[in-house]
Amino acid sequence: MKKIGIICYPTFGGSGIVASELGRGLTNNFEVHFISYEKPVRIDLAEPNIFFHKVTVPLYPLFEYPPYELALTATIVEVVKKYNLDLLHVHYAIPHAYAAVNAQKILDKENIKIPIITTLHGTDISLVGKSPFVLSSVRYAINESTIVTCVSNDLKNQTLKYFNIEKPIHVIPNFIDIDKSFFLDFKKNKKKVMTHISNFRPVKRVCDVISIFSNIFKKIDSELIMIGDGPELNKAKKMSKKLRIHNNIHFVGKSRNIKTYLKKSDLFLLPSESESFGLVALEAMSFGVPVITTSSGGVTELVINNKNGFTCNVGDVNEMSNKSIKLLDDKKLYKSFSVNSFSTALKFDKTKIIPEYEKCYNKLLE
Numbered sequence: 528m529k530k531i532g533i534i535c536y537p538t539f540g541g542s543g544i545v546a547s548e549l550g551r552g553l554t555n556n557f558e559v560h561f562i563s564y565e566k567p568v569r570i571d572l573a574e575p576n577i578f579f580h581k582v583t584v585p586l587y588p589l590f591e592y593p594p595y596e597l598a599l600t601a602t603i604v605e606v607v608k609k610y611n612l613d614l615l616h617v618h619y620a621i622p623h624a625y626a627a628v629n630a631q632k633i634l635d636k637e638n639i640k641i642p643i644i645t646t647l648h649g650t651d652i653s654l655v656g657k658s659p660f661v662l663s664s665v666r667y668a669i670n671e672s673t674i675v676t677c678v679s680n681d682l683k684n685q686t687l688k689y690f691n692i693e694k695p696i697h698v699i700p701n702f703i704d705i706d707k708s709f710f711l712d713f714k715k716n717k718k719k720v721m722t723h724i725s726n727f728r729p730v731k732r733v734c735d736v737i738s739i740f741s742n743i744f745k746k747i748d749s750e751l752i753m754i755g756d757g758p759e760l761n762k763a764k765k766m767s768k769k770l771r772i773h774n775n776i777h778f779v780g781k782s783r784n785i786k787t788y789l790k791k792s793d794l795f796l797l798p799s800e801s802e803s804f805g806l807v808a809l810e811a812m813s814f815g816v817p818v819i820t821t822s823s824g825g826v827t828e829l830v831i832n833n834k835n836g837f838t839c840n841v842g843d844v845n846e847m848s849n850k851s852i853k854l855l856d857d858k859k860l861y862k863s864f865s866v867n868s869f870s871t872a873l874k875f876d877k878t879k880i881i882p883e884y885e886k887c888y889n890k891l892l893e
């Protein structure tokens with residue numbers, strides 16, 4: 528059995544979730560070794576063929592910034608040697624691709640050859656990677672990777688536009704494990720339920736979520752469930768108090784059980800500044816929940832305006848509110864959007880997408 532090392536963030540962020548679900552989906556054909564600073568949240572080490580190797584960063588009073596890349600590089604080198612890994616799959620360029628490429632160079636000195644697949648996820652290109660402080664290092668790491676994939680065409684185009692990439696970029700969209708027990712029944716709630724899930728970073732525009740809900744609430748008996756945690760959480764809470772709608776908004780924090788919330792949702796609100804794919808939107812759609820989002824980034828490859836949701840200009844809170852009200856008020860329209868959301872989601876089932884990654888691995892292993 529071939530052995531693959533997966534390097535990712537262990538948290539609730541989209542890239543870590545994709546990496547974890549991918550690893551779990553590979554275990555019939557591969558031994559999968561996760562390398563990160565913590566066990567990824569969705570990984571169960573009791574599952575067969577799954578291993579986890581922790582990156583420990585040395586602390587020293589001199590270090591204002593703990594040298595994570597250095598520790599990650601050394602851990603990759605050690606794990607590749609100890610377990611004879613055959614390839615590395617890196618999720619999110621910063622700093623994972625950079626560390627993997629350096630580990631590859633160290634191993635090469637010992638005549639150990641290891642190919643690298645780097646999957647770019649979004650903010651590693653669209654926000655952080657573009658910064659002049661890291662751009663040349665990110666470009667180097669992408670160019671030195673053996674295969675590069677992006678989660679949407681939009682992200683591929685952005686990567687080609689901002690980084691001088693010397694190799695083809697493959698688009699492999701994100702995927703989900705469709706809940707086979709779920710079926711659309713349209714026994715929806717009397718009190719309409721809106722949901723938002725994110726890391727509450729500025730790019731998610733969570734205050735727009737509150738404004739949109741405030742407008743919907745004026746016309747329709749409804750409540751909002753806010754799932755996740757992050758820097759803009761307090762701002763969103765303060766705003767909901769100021770607008771006197773806080774009793775109808777439930778801030779539930781991070782959740783391991785988003786399916787339960789999504790199953791009872793009527794609408795998913797994702798008014799992001801940019802979204803390279805929008806994995807949470809896909810998760811909502813897999814339960815027949817239409818999405819109100821922005822026409823910015825790769826999310827428009829998933830949410831098709833006026834078919835399975837609405838895509839509006841970034842910050843156009845009135846338009847997003849009006850479209851939400853229109854959809855919730857019109858049963859026939861809602862039903863068709865809900866059916867369309869569900870059938871779109873079926874196209875992104877893991878059984879259709881994971882083989883795309885396996886094709887890349889097999890190319891490297893030939």
Ligand code: GMT
Pocket residue numbers: 539540541542543545619648649650653678701726730799801802803804805806807
């Ligand atoms: O910045 C984030 O939102 C987290 C980031 C991540 O890598 O964890 O999310 C990005 O990757 C997800 C998985 O590929 C995509 O579904 C998200 O759209 C993307 N976020 C952004 O582009 C803002």
